[in-house]
Amino acid sequence: MSNLDSKLPELMRQATEDLEPESVDLVERSVAQGTRLRQRRSVLAGTAAGVAVLATLGVVVGAVQHFDRDGQAAPAGSLAVGPSATPKPSLPSKAPSGPVATSPSANLKDPTLTTLKSLLQGPSRTFSMPENWGGKDDGFFGASWVVDDGKGGSRVEVLLERFKGPARCAGEPGCRTRPDGSTIRSESLSPEYSDARQKEFGIVSSHVEITRKDGRRISVASYNGVSEKGTKHTRVAPILTVAQLTKLADSQAWQFPAKVSK
Template sequence: MNNMNDSLPDLMRRATETLEPESTDLVERGMKRGAVLRRRRTALLSLSGTTAVLVTAGIVFGGTQVLGSPDHKQAPVASAPAAAATTPAKPAAPATGKDTLATLRKLVPAGLQISKPTSMDGGLGGQNSASIVVDDGNGASWLMVTTGYAYGNPTDCSNSLPHTCTIQADGSALEAVTREAVSRNGHLKEASSNYVMLTRPNGTQVALTSMSAAGEGSPVTRKQPLFTLTELAKLAGSKNWGYPPKKTITQQPAAEPKPPVVPLPATLATLKKVIPGHPQLSQPHTWGGGQNGYNGASYVTNDGKGASSVDALLTTSAPVKKCPEEGLSHCKVRSDGSVLAWANNVPSYDDSRQQKYGIVGNFIQLYLPDGRTINMSSFNGLGEKPEVKHTRAAPAYTVEQLTNMADSKLWIFPGGTK
C-alpha cells in the first residue's frame, strides 16, 4: 500500500476502480466534476444522471468554495414603441471556436503573457472550446474554456458534490471545484486546477479550467493555478461569450437500476442512526441515487467539541477479494472475507493551505464479499476542503468508529446498474 495525500473524490474513485466497467462509469458520472469536473470531456454535456470525487464524496467538498453571482446587475433598458419596431432584430450569428478563442483573449486581464492558443468547434453536443497558456511572471498556467448548452435539467444542483454548486439570483447554477495535484508512487499524475461551470436558465453553459501547469498531463509550473475560482466565475459570467448552433441530442436510454433502488432519504436516515452518541446534526446532504447506481449522504455533527463532517457512499458491483494496490495507506482482508482499507489524519492540502486551514480526515473503505461497498470519512471541520479553518483538533470519528458504522446491518445498499 502507498501513503497518499489524495482528495476524497480520488480515494472514492479508486475504491471503485475494481468494479465492473459500467458501474465505474456511473460512479464517475455521479461524482462528476470532482474529477470529472474540470476536464473538457465533462465540461458541457449535462446529460441526465451526470462530477468528482470526488465524493467525494466530498465530501465532502470536493474541495470547493461557494461563490456569489458573477454578474453585475444591469439597469433595465426601456423597450422601443411598438409602432417603431418595423424591422425585427437580426439574431446573433452562431459563434465558432475561433470566436470563442478571441473572446477568451479579450477577457483575460492585460499584462499577462499569452501563448499556445488553440480552438475547436463541433465537439460532443456541438460545443466550442478554446485554450491559451498565460503567465504572470510566476509560471505558466493553462486556461481552457468550453461553451455550449446543457441538456436535461440545466440549472439542477442535485447531483453536485456538497457545497460545490449554488443557484444564483438570476436562476443560474454555478459549480466551482478546486482539485489538488494527484501523485502516484511519488510521481505527479495530474497538476492542481480550479474549475467553474456556469449554466444559465436558458441552457447556455460556460466552463473554465485553470491549471498549475501549461496543459493537461504537463509538469507543474507554478504553486497554484493562475486564476482563482472567483476570477473564473467572473470570466464565465461575461456577456461577451457567443454560443455554437444548438444541436438536437439523442440521449441513450439511462442505465436501468438493479434492485433495490434505495431512496436517498433512506440512506441519510441510516447515517443518522449509525452515528454514535447524540451529537447535534446539521447540513444534511445527499447525492447520487436512482439510475446513478450509488447513494451518498453526509451530515455536519457537533458533540460540543467542534463541528465535524461525516459522510457515507454506498454502491454494489463486482466483489473485491484482495487489497487494491493503490489507495488508502492501510488494508487487510478480514476473517469474513471482506476487505477493509483505511487511513488516519490525512491532510486535505499539500501546500501552504494545510497550515492555514489544518483540515485532516479519517477514511475507511469496506468491500463486502458479495460486492456491496461502503466508503466513509470524517473531518475535523466542515468538510474536506471548506476553505475555512478547522473547527476541532481531530475528526470527530476515528477509523474504528467509522468501521463500526460501516459494519451496521441497517444499511440498505443500492443494487448498482445493469
C-alpha cells in the same frame, strides 16, 4: 514598304513642328500624375501586405484562442504551468462533496441520510447541514451530516456503492483482506491539502472503505471541520476515529438499492 518606314518619322516631325500644345504644363502634369499613381500603388501594396500580415496573425491568434477554449491550453504568451503540489491520495470511493454531487437541499427522508443519522446518535450530539447525493441511476448513494459533540462541528459522510466482482486488495498499499472475505482500506488524520493551504485551513480527515464479499462497498469519512475544503477546522481531530468509522461502515443497517454495475 521600307522607304515609307524610313521617311515616316521625318514627315511626322515636319507636320507637327509648328503646333503648340493646348497647355504648356501638360507634360509636367502628366509626369506628376504618373508619380502620384506610382506612390498610390506603393501605398496600396504596403497596406495589402499589412492586411495580409494582420490576417495571418488573426488566424494564428484565433487558432490559439480556439485551442485555449477547447483544449484548455494557456493563453498565448504565457506558460502552461501544472499543479505545483502532488494531490493527496484518497480512497477510490471517497464521497464527492462539490456542488455537482451535492443536492441543493437535502431530502430528509432519504434512507441513506436517515440511516447515517441514526447510527451517529449519541449523548450531547447535535446534527446540522444535511446533504445527500446520487441515486439509482447514478449507481451510488451518498449522505453527510455535520455532527457537534460540544467540541466543534465535524462533517461525517458515507458513500454506498455496488460493483460487479469479488472484493480483493490485489496488493494495494493500505488494504487488507479480513477473515470474512471483505477488504478494508483506511487513512487516519490525513491532511486535505499538500501545500500552504493546509496551514491556513488545517483540515484533516480519517477514512475507512470496506468492500464486502458480495460487492457492496461502504466508504465513510470524518473531518475536523464542517466541510472537506474551503473552511477552517473547527476542532482538533475528527469526531470519529478509524476504529469508530470501521464500526460505522460494518453496520448491517446500510441498504443497497443500487444495481450491480456492468
